[in-house]
Structures are given as structure tokens and as C-alpha cells.
Amino acid sequence: MNSLDPRVERLPKVGEEGKINPKAPLDQFGTYEVFVEPKPGKPFQHEGAVHAPNLEMAYVLAKETFTRRFTCSSLYVCDTRDVFVSPMTEGEQSAYDLIDGTSIGEGKSEFEIYHLVKRGKQHIHAGSVNASDAKGAMLQAKATLNNGKLVYNIWTIQKDKIRFTSEEEKEYWITLPEKKFRDASDYKGGDKLKKFLEQKA
């Protein structure tokens, strides 16, 4: 290569130029869903997904991807396969209307429940229930968290499948408001521009 960038010039020659071996269709890292608590006391909300080799790495990548800015007081991640998903509804139909069966009462496992209350927006944490399995958690949520408001989609996640933020780790975000160089408000060129325009005139 004939690059302007000396680091590119120094790159080792590996493989064959312009070619990459195709991978098996699903031969790649796993998928993890990311949930962020923007401020203490505010509900967690779904932010997106990352790919990682395990929960621990998923947590680190989630922190880098979703909490570089704004405020964050906590985040957690879980394997996408551990999110139990209800059917999606529209119009005046609530997803809870499609959850059939009778709750058999509380079980030993705790589940986090997420609601989608407006199509196009993010899933928001609605509360926790105890149940014996994910389907039972949906029924428990229907009995305890269904307040009659429209819910278009419900997710349940077993709590012991989640990688939470520990108390010490909450320090990660203490300096976030100080990182002004990532904020548009730190780039005030107005005075310099005004002086320049006055001189030009």
C-alpha cells in the first residue's frame, strides 16, 4: 500500500489482498441485550445489543457502547436467549390479552419484567415477580403488573441470568459529567467568531 499514514504503511502483510475467508453463517460471538438505569430511581430501559464471548465481556462492551455520555447510574446485560418474549400487539390490544393460563402463584426464581408501552420506543422496566419459570413469570406479571394501560410487548428475564453492576462498579460513571470534551456545549466558538467577523468588517 502507498498510504499517507505511516501506521498503515507498517501493517504486516497477512492473508490475501482483497479476500477474506467466508465464515460459517453463525460462527461468531453470542448476542447480549443491554439495559441502562439513566439516574438512580429511574427505571432501567433497554438500550440495544452487543456481541461478546461471555457475559463479563458483554458487560464491558455495553459500558463502552452505551454509557459514554449523558447520565448513567447502572447497567446490566443478559444473553438474548434468556429473554422470554410475548407476542407483539398493535392498536387497542394489550400483549397481556394474549397471555393465556392461570398463574400458579409465586415460584422460587425472581424475574425482571419489561413493558413496551409505545411502539417505536424502548422497553422499560415495569417491576419484578417471583415464579417458577418464564411463562409463569408472564402470568404473575399479568396478575400483578398489568394496570390496564396498553402494553404492546412484554419481556421477562430470570434475575440470576443477569450480569448486574456491583456497588463498587457504580464509580465507573462518577466522572461522566466531567468529560466535557464529549459534549457540544464545550465548543463555544462564538466569541472568537464574533471577533473575527468584526475584524473582517
Next chain:
Amino acid sequence: MYGGGNTFEGIKTDSIASEDPILLAAFEARIERGEKIEPTDWMPQLYRKQLIRMIEQHAHSEIIGALPEGTWITRAPGFKRKMSLMAKVQDEVGHAQLLYSAAETLGKPREKMIEDLINGKSKYSNIFNYPTFTWADCCFISWLVDAGAIVNQLANAKGSYGPYCRALDRICAEESFHLKYGHHCVIYLASGTAVQKQMFQEALNRWWPPMMHFFGPADKISAHTEVLMRWKVKMGTNDEMRNQFLDMYVPKIWELGFTIPDPNLKKDTETGKWNYTEPDWEEFKRVINGDGPCNKERLEVRRIAEERGKWVRDALKTSRQAYVSPLA
């Protein structure tokens, strides 16, 4: 059901004639009402294909776009500019991550997208196939290329596909820092020494033609525009986006005392549209087909990164993990 299906198959049709008319009517009515389409909703194959093409291309543009700016981190003038540029480049790569995720919800795995980028099957924004000779070139990208991207992204954030719109909302919020930072850099060059002013003027001369290409060919020759707009995948024509960019940024460039290298550039006060010299679309096609000044370098840098990281990825893989599509 538990999350994470894998639905990607090669989509063979470009037609909507074979779609179920009842489902298609309901789909179009939902878009007409201004509701978002979510990954588990029914959608025409063509909608899925167009969205994958568009979001994937956008993701590639973010990851490749980080290269011409990234090369200037070590040479940025001063500690603060280095910090800012590093944060900006990190953002661009983060944006690629968000966009790849959005495209994955439509069923195309991430690694397949990376493979298609490196093999040249998928495209990315043409403008990143040009070199950044000086610091002023880097400032041009930070201010004006990002400004062009924001014009497109703000419009597309009002589109119909939920995961793409959510990614764009986050991206636009972060881009406001890029825009202000880029403008700040250019104000400093404009109000600096004669050499600094000349350096930015030369960068502007180099980058103006690719900047005019940035919004794509005039709509009369854009095959994808009509259907993308009906389904609110694309929210404005290429010409409308270009005109909006000119409206917002030409006065700011002139205000700083620079000359735009197009003698025909002038706003028609009656129509509100800008007249300009038609960009060289033959050059655009040539560069998009691989014959630009930096196409080869950009893809080689990605390919070598992929090859060199392979042993790490292989070492970390375990049988317990499995790739599935993201949920939303």
C-alpha cells in the same frame, strides 16, 4: 418464546407483486398512520432487503469513516484536540455498532456484513475514499461531512423502522458534539494565520466535489428513491437533502471568508433552491466501483484488522455461546 431467531436467507425478489395483498395493505396503512415497524412485524421482502442494504451501508460508512480522521489523532494540534478527536472517532465506531445491530434485527448476521464489506460486495459512503492530506482536511470532515450526515440522519430518524430510528436518535444526539467541534476547529483556522487560512481553503477545494457527491445522484437517476420514500425508509430525495445542506452551511462557509470552488453556486430566491455546477457523476461511479484514491487502502486496513484479530476471537469462542439476532 425466548429471544433470538435467525431468519436471514438470500432475498431473491425485487418485486412486491408476490406479497400477500392483505398483509401488504395493513403494513402500508401502519406506516401511513405514522406507526413504527418492529422486527417481529410482518414486512415485505423488498422492505427488508432495502433496509438491510441501507442500514448496512450506513454502518460501513461509520466504521470506514473513522479511518481518515483516526489517522490524525497523533498529529492533532494540542492535547485538547487529540482528546476531542479520539472521542469523535470512538463515537463513529460506536455508531457502526448501533447500526450493525439495527440491521441484524432484520436477519443478516454481523459477520456476514463485515465479510461483504471486505469483499467489496457492500458499499459505503464514497467520500471516505479520499485522503486527508492535512489537518484542515480532517477539520473539513469533522464539520461539513458530519453536517451532511446529520441532515440525512435527522430526516431518516423520522422513518418507519423502529430499531433504525432508535439508533439514529442516539447517533444524532452524539453527532451534535461532532458538528460543534468541527466548526470550532474551522473557526480557529479561519481566524488564524494566513497559512492556516490557506490550508483550509485548499482542503475545501479538494473536498467540495466529493461533498456534492455525498448526497447521491440526482433523483432522476436514483433507482431506489421512490420505494424507499413510500415506505418511510428514506425521508427525503437526494436533491432535497443536498439543498438543505447547502442552505444551512454555504452561508457559514462564506461567513468565515472562504471561497467555494463553484462559480455557479447561487441560491435562487424565487424557488428557494440552490443552483450549482452538476457534480461529475462519472467520477462518483468510478470511485464507488473501487477506483478511488483510497478504496484499496480502506478495505485493506479492515481486512488486516479482521485477519489479525482472528486468533483472539477463536480463543474466546466457547460452545456455550450462540449468535442470534438482537431483539429490538
